[in-house]
Amino acid sequence: xxxxxxxxxxxxxxxxxxxxxxxxxxxxxxxxxxxxxxxxxxxxxxxxxxxxxxxxxxxxxxxxxxxxxxxxxxxxxxxxxxxxxxxxxxxxxxxxxxxxxxxxxxxxxxxxxxxxxxxxxxxxxxxxxxxxxxxxxxxxxxxxxxxxxxxxxxxxxxxxxxxxxxxxxxxxxxxxxxxxxxxxxxxxxxxxxxxxxxxxxxxxxxxxxxxxxxxxxxxxxxxxxxxxxxxxxxxxxxxxxxxxxxxxxxxxxxxxxxxxxxxxxxxxxxxxxxxxxxxxxxxxxxxxxxxxxxxxxxxxxxxxxxxxxxxxxxxxxxxxxxxxxxxxxxxxxxxxxxxxxxxxxxxxxxxxxxxxxxxxxxxxxxxxxxxxxxxxxxxxxxxxxxxxxxxxxxxxxxxxxxxxxxxxxxxxxxxxxxxxxxxxxxxxxxxxxxxxxxxxxxxxxxxxxxxxxxxxxxxxxxxxxxxxxxxxxxxxxxxxxxxxxxxxxxxxxxxxxxxxxxxxxxxxxxxxxxxxxxxxxxxxxxxxxxxxxxxxxxxxxxxxxxxxxxxxxxxxxxxxxxxxxxxxxxxxxxxxxxxxxxxxxxxxxxxxxxxxxxxxxxxxxxxxxxxxxxxxxxxxxxxxxxxxxxxxxxxxxxxxxxxxxxxxxxxxxxxxxxxxxxxxxxxxxxxxxxxxxxxxxxxxxxxxxxxxxxxxxxxxxxxxxxxxxxxxxxxxxxxxxxxxxxxxxxxxxxxxxxxxxxxxxxxxxxxxxxxxxxxxxxxxxxxxxxxxxxxxxxxxxxxxxxxxxxxxxxxxxxxxxxxxxxxxxxxxxxxxxxxxxxxxxxxxxxxxxxxx
Numbered sequence: 001x002x003x004x005x006x007x008x009x010x011x012x013x014x015x016x017x018x019x020x021x022x023x024x025x026x027x028x029x030x031x032x033x034x035x036x037x038x039x040x041x042x043x044x045x046x047x048x049x050x051x052x053x054x055x056x057x058x059x060x061x062x063x064x065x066x067x068x069x070x071x072x073x074x075x076x077x078x079x080x081x082x083x084x085x086x087x088x089x090x091x092x093x094x095x096x097x098x099x100x101x102x103x104x105x106x107x108x109x110x111x112x113x114x115x116x117x118x119x120x121x122x123x124x125x126x127x128x129x130x131x132x133x134x135x136x137x138x139x140x141x142x143x144x145x146x147x148x149x150x151x152x153x154x155x156x157x158x159x160x161x162x163x164x165x166x167x168x169x170x171x172x173x174x175x176x177x178x179x180x181x182x183x184x185x186x187x188x189x190x191x192x193x194x195x196x197x198x199x200x201x202x203x204x205x206x207x208x209x210x211x212x213x214x215x216x217x218x219x220x221x222x223x224x225x226x227x228x229x230x231x232x233x234x235x236x237x238x239x240x241x242x243x244x245x246x247x248x249x250x251x252x253x254x255x256x257x258x259x260x261x262x263x264x265x266x267x268x269x270x271x272x273x274x275x276x277x278x279x280x281x282x283x284x285x286x287x288x289x290x291x292x293x294x295x296x297x298x299x300x301x302x303x304x305x306x307x308x309x310x311x312x313x314x315x316x317x318x319x320x321x322x323x324x325x326x327x328x329x330x331x332x333x334x335x336x337x338x339x340x341x342x343x344x345x346x347x348x349x350x351x352x353x354x355x356x357x358x359x360x361x362x363x364x365x366x367x368x369x370x371x372x373x374x375x376x377x378x379x380x381x382x383x384x385x386x387x388x389x390x391x392x393x394x395x396x397x398x399x400x401x402x403x404x405x406x407x408x409x410x411x412x413x414x415x416x417x418x419x420x421x422x423x424x425x426x427x428x429x430x431x432x433x434x435x436x437x438x439x440x441x442x443x444x445x446x447x448x449x450x451x452x453x454x455x456x457x458x459x460x461x462x463x464x465x466x467x468x469x470x471x472x473x474x475x476x477x478x479x480x481x482x483x484x485x486x487x488x489x490x491x492x493x494x495x496x497x498x499x500x501x502x503x504x505x506x507x508x509x510x511x512x513x514x515x516x517x518x519x520x521x522x523x524x525x526x527x528x529x530x531x532x533x534x535x536x537x538x539x540x541x542x543x544x545x546x547x548x549x550x551x552x553x554x555x556x557x558x559x560x561x562x563x564x565x566x567x568x569x570x571x572x573x574x575x576x577x578x579x580x581x582x583x584x585x586x587x588x589x590x591x592x593x594x595x596x597x598x599x600x601x602x603x604x605x606x607x608x609x610x611x612x613x614x615x616x617x618x619x620x621x622x623x624x625x626x627x628x629x630x631x632x633x634x635x636x637x638x639x640x641x642x643x644x645x646x647x648x649x650x651x652x653x654x655x656x657x658x659x660x661x662x663x664x665x666x667x668x669x670x671x672x673x674x675x676x677x678x679x680x681x682x683x684x685x686x687x688x689x690x691x692x693x694x695x696x697x698x699x700x701x702x703x704x705x706x707x708x709x710x711x712x713x714x715x716x717x718x719x720x721x722x723x724x725x726x727x728x729x730x731x732x733x734x735x736x737x738x739x740x741x742x743x744x745x746x747x748x749x750x751x752x753x754x755x756x757x758x759x760x761x762x763x764x765x766x767x768x769x770x771x772x773x774x775x776x777x778x779x780x781x782x783x784x785x786x787x788x789x790x791x792x793x794x795x796x797x798x799x800x801x802x803x804x805x806x807x808x809x810x811x812x813x814x815x816x817x818x819x820x821x822x823x824x825x826x827x828x829x830x831x832x833x834x835x836x
Contacts, residue, residue: 007020007022007023007084008020008021008022008753009753009782009784009787010059010091010092010782010784011751011752011753011782012781012782013028013029013032014029015031015033015034016032017032017033018059018060018061018092019033019058019059019061020059020085020088021751021752021753022140022141022753023056023085023135023140024058024059024061024134024135024138024140025138025140025718025721025751026717026750026751027058027134027135028061033058033062033065034065034068036134037061037062037065040134041131044129044131045131046069046071046072046075047072047075047127048073048074048075049072049073049074049075049122049127050072050074050075050076050122050125050127050128051075051078051114051117051119051122051127051128051129052075052076052077052078052129052130052131053078053080053110053114053128053129053155054077054079054080054131054132054136055080055130055132055136055144055147055148055151056079056080056081056132056133056134056135056136056144056147057079057081057085057089057104057133057135058133058134058135059089059092059135060089060092060093062133062134063077063098063099063104064098066098066099067098067102071099071101071102075101076101076102076103076117077101077102077103078103078105078110078113079102079103079104079133080105080106080107080110080147080151081104081105081106082106082141082143082144083106084143085141086104086105086106089104107147107150107151110151111154119158121523123158123159124520124523125519125520126520128155130151130152130155132148137647138647138718139647139649139650140649140650140718142650142651142654142657144650145647145650145654146361146654149374149375150361152375153361153375153376153379154375156309156375156376156379157379160308160309169517170248171272171273171294172273172294172516172517172557172560173248173560174248174272174273174274174275174276175272175273175290175291175292175293175294176294176560176561176563176564177276177563177564177591178270178272178274178276178279178288179292179293179451179564179567179568180280180448180567180571181279181280181282181286182270182272182288182292183439183444184285184286184287184288184436184437185287185288185302185303185304186269186287186288186289186304186306186318187302187303187304188287188435188436189269189287189318189321189322189432189435190304190321190322190323191321191322191323192322192323192431192435193222193322193323193324193431194323194325195323195325196323196324196325196326196424196428197220197222197324197325197326197419197421197422198222198224198319198322198324198326198327198328199221199222199223199224199327199328199329199330200224200225200312200315200316200319200327200328200329200330200332201214201223201224201225201226201233201240201330201331202226202229202312202329202330202331202332203226203228203229204331204332204333204334204335204402204405205331205333205337205404206330206333206337206401206402206404206405207229207232207330207331209402209404210330210331210402210416211236211238211330213416214238214330215236215238217421218238219423219424220421220422220423220424221328221421222241222242222424222428223238223240223241223242223428224240224241224242224243224244224315224318225240225242225244226244226245226311226312226315227252227255227256227259228255228256229331230243230256230257230258230261230262231258233262234258234262239262239264239265239266240262240266241265241266241267241428241432242266242267242269242315242318242432243259243262243266243267243268243269244269244270244315244318245270245274245275245311246271246273246289246308246310246311246314247275247311248271248273248274248275249275250275252274252275253275253277253278256278257627257628258628259278259282260281260595261628263283263284264284265429266284266429267284267285267286267287267429267432267433268282268284268285268287269286269288269318270286270287270288270289271288271289271290271306271314272288272289272290272291272292276591276593277591277592277593280591280593280595280596280599281593281594281595281598281599281624283598283602285432285433285436285439287436289304289305289314290303290304290305291303292451293451293454293458294513295458295510296509297454299450304321305317306318308383309380309383310376310380310383312332312380313380313383313384316329316384316387316391316398317387320387320390320391320394320396324396325395325396325397326396326397326398326399326419327391327396327397327398328399328400328401328419329398329399329400329401329402329411330400330401330402331402332384332400333402333404333405333406334373334377334378334381334384334405334406334408335363335365335371335372335377335404335405335406336371336372336373337371337404361373361374361375361378363378363406363407364406365403365404365405365406365407366400366402366403366404366405366406366407366413367403367404369662370660370663371404371406371663373406378406381406381408384408384411385408385409385410385411386409388408388411389409389410391410392410397412398410398411398412399411399413399414399419400412400413400414401413401414401415401416401419441575441603441604444571445572445575448568448571448572448575449572452565452568452572455561455564455565455568456565458510458557458561459558459561459562459565461507461509461510462510462514462554462555462558463554463558464507465503465507465510465511465514465550465554466551466554466555466558468499468502468503468550469547469548469550469551470547470551471495471499472495472496472499472550473544473551475492475493475496475499476492476496476540476543476544477544478492479493479496479540479543480540496543503550513557514550514553514554515553517553517556517557518549518550518552518553518554518556521548521549521552521553522545522546522549522553566587567587570583570584570587574600574604575604578607579607581609581613581616582613584600585613585616585617585620594620594621594623594624594627595620595624597617597620597621598621598624648667648671648682649682649685649719649722651667652664652667652668652682652686653722655667655689656689656692656693659693661690661694664690664693665690667686668682668686668687671686677710677714677716678719680710680714681707681714681715681716681719681720684703684707684710684723685704685719685722685723687699687703687706688700688701688703688707688723688726689726692726692730697730697733697734700726700730701730704723704724704727704730705727707722707723708720708727717750720750721747721750721751724743724746724747725747727739727743728740728747731743737761737764737765738765740761741758741765744757744758744760744761745758752778752781752782755774755775755777755778755781756774756778756785756788756791758774759771759772759774759775759778760791762774768795772792772795775788775791775792775795776792779792786812786815786816786819786822789808789809789811789812789822790808790821790822790825792808793805793806793808793809793822793825794825796808797829802829805829806826806829809822809823809825809826809829810826813826
C-alpha cells in the first residue's frame with residue numbers, strides 16, 4: 001500500500017484547479033484558486049518594477065494566475081520550489097515556461113536567476129518583496145517551513161549588505177533631525193575601560209536568569225543595556241551605565257520609551273540615525289556613533305562607527321573599542337527558549353505569549369541541545385561570531401552567560417558563578433562623565449551656530465542643484481521637440497552638458513548625496529521589461545527621469561535641511577534667558593516630543609515660566625506621561641500577530657518526522673498553556689506523536705481519538721486529517737483492517753485523494769464490487785493517476801476481467817508511452833492470451 005504522505009497525483013476541484021493535495025489540501029475547494037488569490041493578495045503582486053521572490057507556487061496555480069491577470073511593467077517573479085514538488089510540476093509548466101518574466105527554480109539556483117535580472121536595483125528601489133504562497137504560509141507540506149526560513153535569512157543578509165552599501169533615506173532624515181543632539185561623539189569613550197569587564201544586556205529570555213547576579217555584582221561590572229529592555233530594568237530597579245539604541249523607525253520608540261526614565265545615572269549612546277523621539281526627549285548625557293551630516297564635511301572628522309545589523313552588534317562593537325578585556329553577554333540568546341519565547345519578561349513579545357508559529361531554523365545552544373531561531377536572529381548571531389573573532393585578536397574575550405543561548409563562533413560559555421570579577425575602583429558612570437567635555441549653554445550655542453552655518457552652505461547647494469536640474473529638464477524637452485519647434489537643436493544638448501559638468505565639478509559632494517537619496521528615482525532609468533527596443537521617445541523619457549530625479553531628490557533634501565535648520569534655531573532659542581516659549585512649544589509639538597518641555601526646564605532652572613504658559617507646559621508634561629504609560633502600541637499588536645498558531649501544525653509534523661522528542665515535548669507543553677480549540681487540538685495531536693515516539697501505541701491511539709471526538713464546530717479540518725492519517729497507519733500496523741477501512745472512508749470524505757486507500761481496504765476485506773466502483777469513481781475525478789489505473793488493472797486480472805485490465809494498461813500507455821510497468825503487464829497479458 002502506498003505511503004499516505006507521498007506527493008500524490010494532481011486532483012481537480014469543481015473550479016477546474018489542478019492541484020497537489022499534499023501541497024494545498026482543500027485550500028481552493030470553496031471558492032477556487034483565482035478568487036482565493038485575489039482576496040488574499042489583492043494588488044500586492046501587481047506593483048510595477050518589483051522583484052517578487054515567492055516561496056512555493058501553489059501547485060503551479062499562482063504563476064498561472066499572475067499570467068492570466070497580466071504582469072505589470074518591469075516586474076519579475078522568482079518562484080522557489082521544493083525540488084520534489086518542482087519535479088512533479090514539470091507536467092504543468094508549459095514547454096517555454098509560464099512567462100519570460102516568471103522563473104521556477106530551487107533554493108540552490110534562485111540567486112543565480114536574481115543576478116540575471118540585476119536584483120540589487122530592486123533592493124535599492126525598496127521593491128524586492130517576499131510574499132508567501134498559500135502552501136508556504138500553511139506549511140501543510142512541511143518542507144516549505146524550512147525553505148521559507150532559509151530564503152528569508154538569505155534575503156536578510158542581502159538586504160542588510162545592500163542597504164549598508166547605499167544608506168537609506170530614512171537614515172539621512174533621522175541624521176538631520178538629530179543634529180542638535182548629536183553633539184558629542186562616542187570617540188570620547190575609546191579605550192577608557194582598558195582591561196575591565198562589561199556586561200551587555202540583551203532582550204532574550206535568559207536575561208531573567210542573570211539579572212539577580214548582575215545586581216549582586218553591580219560594583220564589578222560596567223553595565224550596557226539595549227534600549228528595548230528598559231521596561232524590565234525599571235521593574236527591577238537596575239540603572240545601566242550605558243543604554244544603546246540604533247533603530248530609526250518610529251516603532252522603536254514604542255519598544256524603548258521606558259528608557260527615558262533612566263537618565264539620571266546612565267549615558268545614552270545612539271547611532272546617528274536613532275529615532276528622534278528617544279534622543280530629543282532624553283534628559284541625560286548622550287553620545288553618538290557615526291557621522292553628524294550625510295555629506296563629506298569637517299563636522300564628521302571625530303566620528304566612531306559601530307555597525308549592526310542589530311543594536312546588540314553595535315553594543316558589542318562599542319565595548320571592544322572602549323578597551324574591555326572581557327565582554328559578558330546576558331539575554332543575547334538569538335534563539336527561542338524551549339517554551340517558545342523569544343524575549344525576556346517585561347517585553348511586548350513576552351506579554352503576547354510564545355511565538356510557537358515562528359522559527360523552524362534549528363541551532364545548537366551552549367547547553368548542547370537544539371532550539372529554534374528566526375532568520376534575523378541567526379544572521380545577528382553570525383555577525384557576533386565575526387565580532388568575537390576580531391575581539392580575540394585584540395585580547396578581548398566574549399563570554400555568554402547562558403546555556404540557553406545559541407552557540408556562536410569564538411563566543412565562550414561560562415555560567416555566571418564561574419566568572420571571575422574585580423571590583424571597579426571608580427563607578428563607571430563617573431568615569432565616563434569625567435572623560436566627556438562639559439555640557440554648558442555656551443558650548444551648545446557655539447555648536448548650534450557652527451552646524452547651522454554648515455546647513456546654510458548645504459541649503460545653497462541644494463537650491464542650486466534643484467535650479468540646474470530644472471534648466472536641464474527644459475533643455476531636454478526642447479531638444480526632443482516636446483516644446484517649441486527647435487527639435488534637435490544642438491544648443492540644448494550643449495546646455496545639458498554644461499549642467500552635468502557643473503553638477504559634477506561645482507557640487508560634487510552634494511550631488512553624490514542627491515544621487516544616494518534619490519537612488520529609487522534614478523534607478524527608474526533602468527526600469528521596464530528587459531529586451532525591449534528603445535526609440536526616441538524612450539531617450540527623451542530617460543533624460544526627463546534623470547533630471548526629475550536630480551530635481552526631486554535635491555528638493556527633498558532641501559526640505560530636510562530646512563527643517564533641521566529650523567530645529568537648530570529653536571535650540572538656540574532654548575538657550576536664551578527669556579526665550580519665545582510659544583515658538584519653542586510649537587517646535588516640540590511639531591516634532592512629537594512633549595517631553596522636550598521637561599528637558600528644557602531641567603537644563604534652564606533659572607528661566608522662569610510665565611504664568612500664561614504654565615497650563616500649556618503642564619499639558620505637555622501630562623501628554624509625555626501618558627505616552628510613557630500607554631501599553632497598547634502598534635508594536636504590541638504586531639507581536640500578538642506573531643503569536644498566532646498558523647504554522648505550528650507543520651512544525652509539529654517536522655519534529656515528529658525528525659524524532660525531535662524533547663523539542664516536541666516542550667512545544668506541546670507550551671501549547672497546553674494557550675487558550676482556544678486550535679491549541680487544544682494541537683496538544684492532542686502532538687501528544688499522539690509523542691506517544692508514538694515513546695512506543696506507547698495505546699496512548700497514541702487515545703490522543704488521536706481525542707482530536708476526532710472534539711465537537712464539530714471546534715474541529716480544525718487539517719488537524720483532524722492529520723489525526724485520522726495516524727489512526728489509519730496505526731490500524732494497518734495492528735492489522736485492524738476493518739477499523740482502517742472506516743478511517744479511510746472518513747479521510748475520503750475530507751478529500752478525493754484518499755478514495756484509493758478506502759478502495760484498497762475494501763478489496764482486502766472482500767468487498768470487491770464496492771472497491772471497483774470506488775476506483776472507477778476516483779478515476780473519473782483523477783483520470784491521470786497511473787498508479788491507481790495499474791492497480792485497478794491488476795484487480796481486473798485477479799477476477800478474470802482481462803478486457804478491463806487491457807483497457808486500463810492501454811489507457812496508461814496512451815497518456816505515458818514510457819510507463820514500463822503498464823508496458824510489461826500488457827505484454828504479459830498478450831503472451832497469456834497466445835496467438836489470435
